[in-house]
Amino acid sequence: MNTIAVVILNWNGRALLEQFLPSVTKYSPEATVYVADNASTDDSIAFVKANYPDVKIIQNTGNYGYAKGYNLALEGVEEELYCLLNSDVEVTEGWLAPVLDLFERDPETAIIQPKLLDFKNKTHFEYAGAAGGFIDKYGFPFCRGRIMDTVEQDNGQYNDETEIFWASGACFFIRKNVYRELGGFDQDFFAHQEEIDLCWRAFNHNYKARFCYKSVVYHVGGATLDSQNPKKTYLNFRNSLWMMIKNLPAHKMLPVLFIRMCLDGVAGVRFLLQGKPALLWAVLKAHFNFYLRFFHFLNTRKSNKYENYYKTKSIVYKYFVKNGKVFDSQFNNSLS
Structure with a gap:
């Protein structure tokens, strides 16, 4: 297991993921990268799964905002260090x-x-x-x-x-x-x-x-x-x-x-x-x-x-x- 988890909270952010996720996956070899989704209604998660198979998906059941969204997402993330990273x-x-x-x-x-x-x-x-x-x-x-x-x-x-x-x-x-x-x-x-x-x-x-x-x-x-x-x-x-x-x-x-x-x-x-x-x-x-x-x-x-x-x-x-x-x-x- 990697020491650090980079966790990106997403809600209907397909365009931002398309623009910024490439730099995260390219320059983060030390990390496990996660996208934690707050029940998006766009095709954000389908895009990630199709183009970044190594990125792990965490699926929340609602749009819980930043605070609860991260709290729920991180319950199952066991790396020693967290990086909470905006999608932009x-x-x-x-x-x-x-x-x-x-x-x-x-x-x-x-x-x-x-x-x-x-x-x-x-x-x-x-x-x-x-x-x-x-x-x-x-x-x-x-x-x-x-x-x-x-x-x-x-x-x-x-x-x-x-x-x-x-x-x-x-x-x-x-x-x-x-x-x-x-x-x-x-x-x-x-x-x-x-x-x-x-x-x-x-x-x-x-x-x-x-x-x-x-x-x-x-x-x-x-x-x-x-x-x-x-x-x-x-x-x-x-x-x-x-x-x-x-x-x-x-x-x-x-x-x-x-x-x-x-x-x-x-x-x-x-x-x-x-x-x-x-x-x-x-x-x-x-x-x-x-x-x-x-x-x-x-x-x-x-x-x-x-x-x-x-x-x-x-x-x-x-x-x-x-x-x-x-x-x-x-x-x-x-x-x-």
């Missing part, structure tokens, strides 16, 4: 070797993200993960190489193996035993922010996440759900609030959540002023669902919560008030 990612020659080496050299590292570049603009980082992710005190995510909507060019400025707080779900490496110990992704999330929640839970269990610059992949981004889609806005705002209920230290939870919800209100007003009432409505619906399920997520909290979860107090303030568009040297300190 092009991998490069030798992409797995440095990741495998880093896992071997550092047993405390449980999660790894490769360098994530933009498939459509290959000199630049990709929005979804860039060179590894962090959050601020109020749960807003940002990356080395991408803060808010500003994406940097890759000039080698993040060529290191530094510790990060979260790894992008577009290409997410994790040890099998850690994934199972933590119970996998939170299935309530359906999609979006579930990888940050999982990384936060791993952090609270003293596991490390690292960035591996020697492994490079190219992500299309937005291929499954456009960034201006109200559904994506709803999921991001709702899931972020759920994640904070679950993972914030107890004495900080309510005051931090209150400020975060006020900031969400400002974002909603901004959407309205931009002529995007559907996005404002998505934020309102997210908050309503947050209230509806507050006690459910409160009951999922575990005892161990660490205070040093955030990289900076407010990335929103730094970006919009202090004009901090680039992940600069002020952030280059350890999370530990």
Whole structure:
């Protein structure tokens, strides 16, 4: 059995599989490649079976989204390491070797993200993960190489193996035993922010996440759900609030959540002023669902919560008030 499983979650993605699966099968000799299908109604699986007989098929019985889709698919995958790979990612020659080496050299590292570049603009980082992710005190995510909507060019400025707080779900490496110990992704999330929640839970269990610059992949981004889609806005705002209920230290939870919800209100007003009432409505619906399920997520909290979860107090303030568009040297300190 190979050490690593590359698992691609698919739902009606024949065109993406046709475009990107060739690079995965060509450049992943160290891995067993799986396509986990969320009950597609197109000919995705027929295409894979006809053209890639060595790729293993996992058939889910419904469209369970990213979180539950992967949880179900990975129940029977027994390789020691998992790579959860989006169907819209092009991998490069030798992409797995440095990741495998880093896992071997550092047993405390449980999660790894490769360098994530933009498939459509290959000199630049990709929005979804860039060179590894962090959050601020109020749960807003940002990356080395991408803060808010500003994406940097890759000039080698993040060529290191530094510790990060979260790894992008577009290409997410994790040890099998850690994934199972933590119970996998939170299935309530359906999609979006579930990888940050999982990384936060791993952090609270003293596991490390690292960035591996020697492994490079190219992500299309937005291929499954456009960034201006109200559904994506709803999921991001709702899931972020759920994640904070679950993972914030107890004495900080309510005051931090209150400020975060006020900031969400400002974002909603901004959407309205931009002529995007559907996005404002998505934020309102997210908050309503947050209230509806507050006690459910409160009951999922575990005892161990660490205070040093955030990289900076407010990335929103730094970006919009202090004009901090680039992940600069002020952030280059350890999370530990």
